[in-house]
Amino acid sequence: xxxxxxxxxxxxxxxxxxxxxxxxxxxxxxxxxxxxxxxxxxxxxxxxxxxxxxxxxxxxxxxxxxxxxxxxxxxxxxxxxxxxxxxxxxxxxxxxxxxxxxxxxxxxxxxxxxxxxxxxxxxxxxxxxxxxxxxxxxxxxxxxxxxxxxxxxxxxxxxxxxxxxxxxxxxxxxxxxxxxxxxxxxxxxxxxxxxxxxxxxxxxxxxxxxxxxxxxxxxxxxxxxxxxxxxxxxxxxxxxxxxxxxxxxxxxxxxxxxxxxxxxxxxxxxxxxxxxxxxxxxxxxxxxxxxxxxxxxxxxxxxxxxxxxxxxxxxxxxxxxxxxxxxxxxxxxxxxxxxxxxxxxxxxxxxxxxxxxxxxxxxxxxxxxxxxxxxxxxxxxxxxxxxxxxxxxxxxxxxxxxxxxxxxxxxxxxxxxxxxxxxxxxxxxxxxxxxxxx
Amino acid sequence: xxxxxxxxxxxxxxxxxxxxxxxxxxxxxxxxxxxxxxxxxxxxxxxxxxxxxxxxxxxxxxxxxxxxxxxxxxxxxxxxxxxxxxxxxxxxxxxxxxxxxxxxxxxxxxxxxxxxxxxxxxxxxxxxxxxxxxxxxxxxxxxxxxxxxxxxxxxxxxxxxxxxxxxxxxxxxxxxxxxxxxxxxxxxxxxxxxxxxxxxxxxxxxxxxxxxxxxxxxxxxxxxxxxxxxxxxxxxxxxxxxxxxxxxxxxxxxxxxxxxxxxxxxxxxxxxxxxxxxxxxxxxxxxxxxxxxxxxxxxxxxxxxxxxxxxxxxxxxxxxxxxxxxxxxxxxxxxxxxxxxxxxxxx
Numbered sequence: 193x194x195x196x197x198x199x200x201x202x203x204x205x206x207x208x209x210x211x212x213x214x215x216x217x218x219x220x221x222x223x224x225x226x227x228x229x230x231x232x233x234x235x236x237x238x239x240x241x242x243x244x245x246x247x248x249x250x251x252x253x254x255x256x257x258x259x260x261x262x263x264x265x266x267x268x269x270x271x272x273x274x275x276x277x278x279x280x281x282x283x284x285x286x287x288x289x290x291x292x293x294x295x296x297x298x299x300x301x302x303x304x305x306x307x308x309x310x311x312x313x314x315x316x317x318x319x320x321x322x323x324x325x326x327x328x329x330x331x332x333x334x335x336x337x338x339x340x341x342x343x344x345x346x347x348x349x350x351x352x353x354x355x356x357x358x359x360x361x362x363x364x365x366x367x368x369x370x371x372x373x374x375x376x377x378x379x380x381x382x383x384x385x386x387x388x389x390x391x392x393x394x395x396x397x398x399x400x401x402x403x404x405x406x407x408x409x410x411x412x413x414x415x416x417x418x419x420x421x422x423x424x425x426x427x428x429x430x431x432x433x434x435x436x437x438x439x440x441x442x443x444x445x446x447x448x449x450x451x452x453x454x455x456x457x458x459x460x461x462x463x464x465x466x467x468x469x470x471x472x473x474x475x476x477x478x479x480x481x482x483x484x485x486x487x488x489x490x491x492x493x494x495x496x497x498x499x500x501x502x503x504x505x506x507x508x509x510x511x512x513x514x515x516x517x518x519x520x521x522x523x524x525x526x527x528x529x530x531x532x533x534x535x536x537x538x539x540x541x542x543x544x545x546x547x548x549x550x551x552x553x554x555x556x557x558x559x560x561x562x563x564x565x566x567x568x569x570x571x572x573x574x575x576x577x578x579x580x581x582x583x584x585x586x587x588x589x590x591x592x593x594x595x596x597x598x599x600x601x602x603x604x605x606x607x608x609x610x611x612x613x614x615x616x617x618x619x620x621x622x623x624x625x626x627x628x629x630x
Numbered sequence: 631x632x633x634x635x636x637x638x639x640x641x642x643x644x645x646x647x648x649x650x651x652x653x654x655x656x657x658x659x660x661x662x663x664x665x666x667x668x669x670x671x672x673x674x675x676x677x678x679x680x681x682x683x684x685x686x687x688x689x690x691x692x693x694x695x696x697x698x699x700x701x702x703x704x705x706x707x708x709x710x711x712x713x714x715x716x717x718x719x720x721x722x723x724x725x726x727x728x729x730x731x732x733x734x735x736x737x738x739x740x741x742x743x744x745x746x747x748x749x750x751x752x753x754x755x756x757x758x759x760x761x762x763x764x765x766x767x768x769x770x771x772x773x774x775x776x777x778x779x780x781x782x783x784x785x786x787x788x789x790x791x792x793x794x795x796x797x798x799x800x801x802x803x804x805x806x807x808x809x810x811x812x813x814x815x816x817x818x819x820x821x822x823x824x825x826x827x828x829x830x831x832x833x834x835x836x837x838x839x840x841x842x843x844x845x846x847x848x849x850x851x852x853x854x855x856x857x858x859x860x861x862x863x864x865x866x867x868x869x870x871x872x873x874x875x876x877x878x879x880x881x882x883x884x885x886x887x888x889x890x891x892x893x894x895x896x897x898x899x900x901x902x903x904x905x906x907x908x909x910x911x912x913x914x915x916x917x918x919x920x921x922x923x924x925x926x927x928x929x930x931x932x933x934x935x936x937x938x939x940x941x942x943x944x945x946x947x948x949x950x951x952x953x954x955x956x957x958x959x960x961x962x963x964x965x966x967x968x969x970x971x972x973x974x975x976x977x
Contacts (some may be wrong), residue, residue, distance in 0.1 A: 208864075208868055210868055211868060214716060214718070214871075217716055218716065220710055221711075221712065222688075222711075222712070223698075223707070223715070223717045228704070229688075229708055232704065232705045232708045232709070233708050233709075235705075235709065235950065236709040236871050236872055236873060237712065237871060237872075238711055239872060240721075240864075240867040240868070240870075240872045241867075242723065242858075242874050245874065343844075393653055396902065447767060447772075447773060448765075448769060449766060488636055
């Protein structure tokens with residue numbers, strides 16, 4: 193049981209020790225000769241999330257499989273391990289320069305092992321040539337340079353054949369049985385939903401787009417429920433309103449019969465969305481529109497703008513009940529700014545000049561952009577002006593967070609507005625869950 | 631230490647030893663009463679009941695659920711059985727209309743006990759869920775006794791049980807019999823209330839500053855439901871047995887319709903179940919038809935004297951299944967009555 197729960201933890205299910213004890217108690221209460229009962233019972237105690245059910249089922253099937261099946265798995269696992277070892281050895285043997293091994297990572301050696309013969313031959317030839325060419329003028333510093341070249345070639349090949357390469361980069365437990373199961377689990381990868389969540393949105397495959405769209409609309413709905421829920425909260429009794437209570441109770445001779453409460457008024461935040469649809473953002477734009485569409489289909493009262501070199505209001509396109517594909521085509525056809533260059537400063541000027549009624553004291557301005565704009569310092573000036581008028585500015589940055597430090601524009605804006613990474617769906621999910629509207 | 635066994639007052643779910651005891655209790659109540667006076671033990675019945683082990687089994691629960699008209703998979707039965715055995719709350723998640731709340735109701739019916747329901751909403755706090763002092767009554771008392779000789783003892787009086795308004799959670803804890811506590815739509819509450827709730831669910835005791843700690847005699851059967859509007863905290867989940875209810879399969883839905891709509895023909899039942907299943911599979915339809923709506927549809931078709939589906943009837947009655955214009959539009963756009971009819975008729 194302990195090994196099984198350990199395995200579940202390794203495959204990503206959160207299990208506390210309390211749950212392990214529950215599981216052990218469970219086994220005493222049920223008929224353990226009935227496989228389905230045991231499976232259902234353990235699932236009820238150990239799995240607490242809908243998405244984890246599938247992983248649990250597969251892990252259970254593999255772990256509690258019949259002996260023959262288990263032996264077969266272990267054999268396969270061993271075979272794979274041997275094969276892997278062979279590949280590594282071959283790589284070490286082939287990729288040498290002047291009898292010295294190249295300094296490559298395990299992953300890179302494995303990649304080499306799985307390349308087709310002609311590709312291998314190319315790298316080998318390249319190394320041989322280099323060796324012969326360099327044989328006369330001996331220089332030690334050449335080896336690191338060659339390493340960079342070889343590594344580059346390996347990485348390029350791997351990126352092209354991402355789906356076929358099996359790198360087995362899971363943690364090894366040191367227990368052969370667990371390892372073989374984990375490997376099996378990894379090969380029959382779970383539903384793509386989890387992976388999609390962590391994929392950079394511009395890299396999402398065409399075939400996954402419908403699924404991603406569904407996810408994104410779900411996220412939009414979550415965000416909206418959060419917003420509307422906060423609005424309803426004003427009914428909550430919080431503090432005694434002493435002044436009103438006394439006034440109300442004067443007719444009872446000052447005795448506090450009727451208590452009056454002061455309730456906190458929380459208003460639904462007003463949102464103004466400004467989305468970048470310039471050339472650099474084009475691969476995100478369709479997702480952006482999906483997100484807006486999702487919000488509109490529930491809430492229907494958000495001012496929405498798109499911009500590239502200038503601002504354009506698209507709120508009227510989002511009519512309740514409109515079909516998304518039609519809407520997308522409409523916007524792309526009629527919009528003058530779709531796919532242009534980015535001039536955020538001019539955009540913000542237009543916003544203040546022509547749509548000043550949108551920027552009120554209770555409005556959150558949400559800017560969705562990768563910060564790559566012309567004239568950043570002028571833009572910042574405009575941003576600060578708007579910040580004074582609106583409640584707050586939230587910036588959803590589609591640039592991956594690790595690149596923020598290298599982007600000059602991001603660094604400039606980051607100091608003055610709240611910036612959130614949002615280049616994967618899981619980032620967006622985090623935003624919908626956090627309390628940013630407070 | 632062995633936990634005291636579960637006591638239920640439903641004859642069908644207990645074993646024969648208890649049946650004999652209950653028979654005896656009914657017939658010779660006076661005799662047992664005499665014993666209890668003799669041994670100076672007022673809770674004599676409870677002592678005996680606790681001494682006799684009562685066993686509930688998976689088969690018994692299944693039988694009783696069927697009898698109560700709650701048709702479900704063995705997964706549900708096993709989960710319920712475990713929750714009862716381990717005395718843990720059941721947390722049920724699932725789409726709206728799959729029968730989450732119904733499970734709580736059925737449990738109270740099966741165990742022949744009271745159902746105490748706490749409907750959660752945003753802003754629900756301890757005053758509404760646990761207890762509150764009856765301020766008005768307290769004030770009245772103060773007014774009445776002003777200047778009289780009882781003024782000294784007034785303070786003790788004011789914070790006695792008489793002035794305590796029991797809310798559902800306290801009621802469940804204070805009940806002298808095992809009850810079913812249904813905490814509905816727990817995902818609608820705030821995080822703070824959720825934290826308070828799982829404190830309560832782990833040891834089933836509350837401290838009221840003026841009265842001291844109140845504990846429970848029988849741990850209630852707790853059912854929590856959630857529509858998955860937000861992720862519940864790990865702490866709450868850890869304390870519960872988890873059940874995810876999905877829409878029923880076609881076969882299961884056929885069983886449900888047969889159980890709930892008497893007099894309906896087999897062929898029509900099959901067709902209804904298949905049609906509803908197809909509609910639920912369509913991603914464009916936002917509010918999927920619930921089981922209750924399926925039953926309404928079946929009843930409507932029965933009232934219209936239909937023995938099988940056809941295009942015209944589907945058009946006329948689709949508004950029973952789909953309640954928004956957007957969903958109806960997507961139905962006509964993506965499925966349409968003709969295709970639905972064909973699919974439902976196909977084997």
